[in-house]
Amino acid sequence: MSDKLTKYLPRMGWIQPVLGALALILLWAFAHVAQLVDPVLLPSPLESWNAFVEGMTEGTLGHDFWRTIVRTMLSFAIATLIAVPLGVALGSSNKLYRSVEFLIDFFRSTPASAMFPLFLVFFGIGEEAKIAVAAFGAALIILFNTAYGVMNARQLRQLAARVMGASRTRILWDVTIWESLPQTFIGLRSGVSMALVIVIVAEMFIGSSDGLGKRIIDAQMIFNMPEMYASIFAAGALGYVMNMLFTLIEARFVHWGGK
Amino acid sequence: MTRPIPPKADGADLSPPAEISAGGDAPAASGDLADRLRWFAPGTHITIRGLNKTFADGTVLYRDFDLDLPRGKVVSIFGPNGCGKSTLINMISGILDYDSGQILFDGKTARETKIGYVFQNYREAGFPWLRAIDNIRYPLKFLKLSQAEKDARVEKLLASFNVSIDLNRYPYELSGGQQQLVSIMRALVIEPEVLFLDEPFSALDYEMTLFLRDKLQSVLTEMQITTLLVSHDLDEAVELADEVLLLTRKPTSVAARIPFTAPRPRNAEITVTPEFIDVKARSLEIFQREVRKT
Structure with a gap:
């Protein structure tokens, strides 16, 4: 018996990462069957899964899912376009960085949700406010990390390029920006997560007609719990996949990171 | 930086007075600053x-320091810890x-000169x-060469190093050792007028160092490049050198210049010849004398 186990276990290596998830689902099913929690608040895993599949295939979950992706990616793209060049500029000038360091730190520490009303005043209750506030939150993280990466670029490589005859601009393009990429990518990865968080919250509270946030809050209000769990799961899956995609892109683009 | 009276690049009409030796310390006696700068x-x-x-922090490293370095020769710089060997070659190379x-290469500044530099820390110097x-x-x-000329340069260099490493890999x-070899080739590919080597082998194992x-x-024998080597290893400093430049403690001056004229190519076996010894x-005697001074 134990022989068989040692023979088959290595082949079952793939099962390890899903063990935790399986355990959670089993616990959930047990709590549901044993009625540890009011069944209205805690439907069975199967009910929730069915709500997810139905919502995705026949219902509007797919649409809401897509709207949230679009908003997140749009705000992330805007944040990247603004924050990366700005971060490089800030990082390459000590004086410039010093003069805005406090501002960046201050707004980075301000919860983006606290800025909702401000953005509502400026952008109205439409699509723009949601995207702008998410872009704002993501941009600060990206900006900070990019500037940090540029500032902390190893000096030796810049000296090596300088001694070859590279101009300051050339050094910035050929060395410093590359050197800062690992840190910039950390900023981008945190930025896309931040954008998703803010978009979901904005969909909940800044009069939205679609999106996962709106769907979750609607389901909660009418106690449609399977629907709510399905939407939460969709949001979680979205965040997870985005993070995973970024890790893949990062491993490809900054293959030298940490080496 | 002040640049008083740049000497003419063309030395033809500037044949120096006979009493000035290659040591370059004689002109100070003449007292005439303009002469000292020019000759x-x-x-x-x-x-x-x-x-x-x-x-x-106020530490004076170099004060009114003069030095002439010969063309096409390998000069090894050796001296007590903290006397500013690396600082010296960093100032000469312009980094x-x-x-x-004033530091001039045939009357040109470092920016106008093709310079190759090999750093000790190959891990942080490569891209x-x-x-x-x-x-x-x-x-x-950074050179004005056609693509074909560039390719030819690289081919020629690879041939003279005759290396067997896969250059399509990342550093x-x-x-x-392979990374440092890449650094050395990166420094030499432009066919530099001057090559700086800052303890290029001190982070490598002995076998790799010898290789x-x-x-x-x-390659240096073949290319005849003016080379400045900073080394902590006296055997290495002497073996590679046409001349050993010994420095004093700071404020740093030249303690002695000892020529080493053994024929090239040399290898580790030269270290047992009487001339090397x-x-x-x-060198060691002067080095120890300088170290003992406080």
């Missing part, structure tokens, strides 16, 4: 005049500013985002 021995490539460097004085071969090619983009995929020393030695013993 240098025939065969001189790099002239350093009135160099001053004080660190931020470190100096307070005042990890470029493949090894692109690291080697990189400095060629971090190579061993330390790289031999390679470098044969003599040069090394004299």
Whole structure:
């Protein structure tokens, strides 16, 4: 018996990462069957899964899912376009960085949700406010990390390029920006997560007609719990996949990171 | 930086007075600053005049320092810890500013001169985002050469080093010695007028060091590049050198210049010849004398 186990276990290596998830689902099913929690608040895993599949295939979950992706990616793209060049500029000038360091730190520490009303005043209750506030939150993280990466670029490589005859601009393009990429990518990865968080919250509270946030809050209000769990799961899956995609892109683009 | 009276690049009409030796310390006696700045021995490539460097904490490293360095020769710089060997070659190569004085290569500044520099820390000097071969090619983009000429340069260099490493790998995929070999080739591909080596082998194991020393030695003999080597290893300093330049404690001056004229190519076996032993013993004596001074 134990022989068989040692023979088959290595082949079952793939099962390890899903063990935790399986355990959670089993616990959930047990709590549901044993009625540890009011069944209205805690439907069975199967009910929730069915709500997810139905919502995705026949219902509007797919649409809401897509709207949230679009908003997140749009705000992330805007944040990247603004924050990366700005971060490089800030990082390459000590004086410039010093003069805005406090501002960046201050707004980075301000919860983006606290800025909702401000953005509502400026952008109205439409699509723009949601995207702008998410872009704002993501941009600060990206900006900070990019500037940090540029500032902390190893000096030796810049000296090596300088001694070859590279101009300051050339050094910035050929060395410093590359050197800062690992840190910039950390900023981008945190930025896309931040954008998703803010978009979901904005969909909940800044009069939205679609999106996962709106769907979750609607389901909660009418106690449609399977629907709510399905939407939460969709949001979680979205965040997870985005993070995973970024890790893949990062491993490809900054293959030298940490080496 | 002040640049008083740049000497003419063309030394033909500047044949120096006979009493000035290659040591370059004679003109100070003449007292005439203009003369001291202008004259240098025939065969001189790099002239350093009135160099001053004080660190931020007030430590005076170089005060009114003069030095002439010969063309096409390998000069090893050796001296007590903290006397500023690396600082000196960093100032000459133009990657470190100096307070005042003048450093010229045939009358040109460092920016106007093709310079190759091999750093001790190959891990932080190479570009990890470029493949090894692109690291080697990189400095060629600062030369006005056609693509064909650039390719020919690289081919020629690879042939003279005759290396068997896969240059399509990234630097971090190579061993330390291979990375330093890539650094050396990156420094040499532009066919520099001056090559600086800052303890290039001190982070490598002995086997790799011997191998790289031999390679470098044969290529330098072939290319006849003015070379400045900083080394902590006296055997290495002497073996590679045409001349050993010994420095004093700071404020730094030249303690002695000892020529080593054994024929090239040399290898580790030269270290048992009487001539080598003599040069090394004299260098060591001066070195120890300088170290004991407080």
